[in-house]
Amino acid sequence: MLSRRFLSKLLSPNGAKNFKRSLAIGSKIPELTKDRYPVRRGEFAILNKEHLQFFTDLLGTQRVVTDPAECESYNIDWIRSVRGYSTCILKPKTTEEVSKILSFCNDHRIAVCPQGGNTGLVGGSVPVFDEVVLNTALMNQIYDINDTSGVLICQAGCVLENLDTALAERGLMMPLDLGAKGSCHLGGNVSTNAGGLRLLRYGNLHGSVLGLEAVKADGQIVDLLSTLKKDNTGFHLKHLFIGSEGALGIVTKIAIQCPAKPKAVNLAFLGLNSFENILKVLTQAKRDLGEVLASCEMIDESTLEVCTDNLKLKSPISNFPFYMLIETHGSNNEHDQEKLNGFLEDVMGNGLVLDGTVTNEPSKMKNIWDLRERITEGFIQDGYVFKYDVSLPIENFYSLVPEMRQRLANDEEVVRISGYGHLGDGNVHFQVSCRQFSQNILNKIEPFVYEFTSKLRGSISAEHGIGFRKPKYVHYSKSAESIVIMKQLKEMFDPNGILNPYKVIPN
Amino acid sequence: MARVLVGVKRVIDYAVKIRVKPDKSGVVTDGVKHSMNPFDEIAVEEAVRMKEKKIASEVIAVSCGPAQSQEVLRTALAMGVDKGIHVEVSGPEYETLQPIHVSKILAKIAQNEKIDVIIVGKQAIDDDCNQTAQMTAGVLDWPQGTFASKIEKGDKDITITREVDGGLEVIKCKLPAVLSADLRLNEPRYATLPNIMKAKKKPIQKLTPKDLGVDVSPRIKIISVEDPPTRQAGQIVPDVDNLISKLKEAGHC
Incomplete structure (x- = not known):
């Protein structure tokens, strides 16, 4: 079955199958974080030979990366928004090794940046200055x-x-x-x-x-x-x-x-002409699909274009102002299909949904999900992306986009202002992309986005976290009292502040 | 206008990992997601485009296999095919069904339905036979245009562009003819909701090989189905000299 092995690449109009998030070779390197942002290095030790000796004695030379070229990918986040200049990447395999590394770093006041797959979106997973990177890649048992x-x-x-x-x-x-x-x-x-x-x-x-x-x-x-x-x-x-x-x-x-893997998975991709109709379809999906509803996502027209234009992915239907993805998980495909078909006939019949497709073939479902999952990757090709991840009351879910389009109507640096996200969770991903980083645009977006979100009692970070980019905005979503408790806890767990400094906790 | 017949095979979806049955009699198909053979999807797309361009008057899809084969016929109908024909072959007979049988079935249906053009995928991704188009042309004694990457229909003939080693080959053959679709012929559409709904009302005719006078008794016996050998883990060598000596050791240079 030679052909099968190549099919996913050949046949999938949406390209490579096992897409991994990593830095593209030869792509533009971002400015050092320390130069782009007003941040001062903490009173941490500068790594010396003795420190490195300790690490190599503990892990061996293979698991201590010091080659500058090799260190680079650990220093840059994958959306290329921040860059540190760590000269030492540690790759422990066991809890005991992590313990020994931290104990040593704590004693010697060496700052540490914990790092997993480095797929974070708020600059939390890479060093800000020269923190030692503790990467968990080899802890994979x-x-x-x-x-x-x-x-x-x-x-x-x-x-x-x-x-x-x-x-x-x-x-x-x-x-x-x-x-x-x-x-x-x-x-x-x-x-x-x-x-x-x-x-x-x-x-x-x-x-x-x-x-x-x-x-x-x-x-x-x-x-x-x-x-x-x-x-x-x-x-x-x-x-x-x-x-x-x-x-x-x-x-x-x-x-x-872990839940049981559903025996039946069905996916619908729908085209709609207004956000009001999206809300109506969401309500009806919750009612008609009830216990089998697993995902309910929405994408606006401008966002889908980063997949169709930038990544050359194929959309199953023609252009609409809004799209929805609805996935069901169940234990009996006949039952699920009956529910889903009834629901789809209904929302098509009453004109809420203008066009769409539905499938339970894994290859087609994967191609449709690519249109949602590869959005972040597609945005990178626009240039620089200001990304926001906010929770808003469901009726205001999309309100940031028109608001910001108005605010930035005359800015020619802007490529795209768009929104998509987890409709069912009230979590919208909102972005403004420019050809390159622009302080002028940033000043027009921040803190406006946070003030806007705070006024609606939303969260300024729904799922991406705070990382490096948002500590000073935490107060828009957390009371002064709770920030004090956060600081007290940090003091108790990490009195020397060596763990992921400059991040999460506001000054 | 031409009457077009397309062959559609139900195969294990290409995104699914194939597992061999413990008794090595075949691969596990129970509870495994199936879909239309991707090359047949390209054939369907081409036929539907011919209909949309008013080159074809009617498009009929045929699938040979167990009851579930009707699912791929429904997909074909939702893509724009007018009528489906399900030739039921199930159980042990289906396991040994081969292009020789299918081509006879297709030939018979082509004659019954007064077909001008037969289009099938160049091969199915489960058995990789790549024989059905050629054998069907043989049975009917019609010309064949295989691995088509472009199809242009003339009045009494049809021009096919084929991707061959070193370039493109353009051939012209008389109608009726049998064609097989290659990967770059077109990009198949998704079936849209309105068309999926319409497809539910389109007819699927049920037949058996016997109705068509085709003998599907096995011509092969499956002795053993085995997993491909697993790839051995690689090893990291510290430098080029080491690499060369390792390659020499293994007799690669």
Whole structure:
């Protein structure tokens, strides 16, 4: 079956199959973060020979990367928005090694940037200055998959897609799915509380992570690796490490609850002419598809163009102002199809949906999902992208886009202003792309976007986190009191502030 | 205007990982997602475009296989085909069904339906036979244009561009003719919702090989189906000298 192996590449109009998020060779290198942003280096040690000797004694020369060319990809985030200048990348394999590294760094005041697949979108996964990068890529062991309970236990550096593949053989799947699945590490997902495309159905990581193991800044290993669904003994400490972006500790192991892989998956791609109709279709989808509804995404016309024009992907239907993707997961395809077809006939019949397609063929579903999952990649070709990830009340979901189009109507630097996102979760990804970075445009967007979001009681970071880019805006979504508690916790877990400095916590 | 017949085969979807049955009698198909053979999809697209350009008067799709083959016929109907014919072949008979049988079935239907052009995919991605078009042309004694990357229909003939080693070959043949679709012939459309709904009302005629007087008794016996050998893990060498000595050791240079 020689042809089958090449088919995905040849036949898929949407190109390469196992797309990985990594820096394109020869692409433009961003300005150093320290030069572009007003940020001052902390009172951390500058790496010297003795430090490096300790690391190579611990890990050997192969797992301590110091070659400048090799270090570069660890210093730049994949959307090329920030760049650090670390000269030392560490690749531990075990929790004990992570512990020894942190203990040493804590004693010597060496700043550390924890890094997984480096697919973050807020500059959280790369150093700001010369922090030592602790990369989890070699911590990729799967310890156990329990067929009955559906609990997976693994190391933090396992790539999400590899876990999904391993689980598929046992009739299970990961509770989360995101565009970066081919590169992102589960440890990074947990540390940033990644959301993704299935959250609507399977909930967020605070629910599905049953336990974890983390290493504190002083090297202390905190074993919270419970596999229990219910465990009300004392404070629920694991939640502190979920979504704290490596500021309180480095997650090294995870126990996660995995749902059964659905026997039936159907995907519809719909074209609509207004956002009002999108809301009506969402309401009807929740009512008519109920328990089988797994994803409900929306893409506006301008966003889809980054896939069709920049990436040359093929859209199944002609152009419409708005598109929706609706996926169902169920255990019986006949039942699901009956529900979905009834729903689709209805929304076509009453004119809410103007055109669309529906399929349960894996190859076609993959090509359609590419139109959603490769948007971030497509935007990079526009030039520089100002990306925002906000939660808004559902009726205001799309309101940022027209507002910003008005605000930037006369700016010729702007290539595109558009929105797409997790409609079912009220989480919109909003972006303004320019041919290159522009301080003028940035000043017109920020803090306006945050003020606008705050006024509507939305969240200024729904799922991407705070990272380097947003600490000073946290107050738009968090009260002064809660920021004080965040600082107190940081002080307690990492008194020397060596873990992921300049990020997450406002000054 | 021409009457066009397309062959559509139901195969395991190309995005699905193939698994061999433990008893090595074949591959696992139960509960595995199937779809239309991608090259047949290209054939359907071409036929539907001929209809849209008013070159074809009617497009009929045929699928030989078990009951589920009707799913790919529905897809063909949703893409714009007018009528489906399902030739039911199931169980052990289907496992040994080969292009020799299918070509006889297609030939018979072509005669019954007064077909002018038969288009099939150049090969199916499950058995990779690449024989059906050629054999059908043989059975009917019609000219054949295989691996078509462009099809232009004239009044009494048809011009086919073929991708061959070193360039393009253009051939002209008389009608009726049998054609097979290559990858770059076109990019098949998605079936849209209104057309999927319309397709539910389009007719699918059910036949058996016996109705057509075609004998589908097996001509082969499957002895064993095996997984391809797994790729051995590579090794990292520290430098070029090491690489060369390793290659020499293994007898590669």
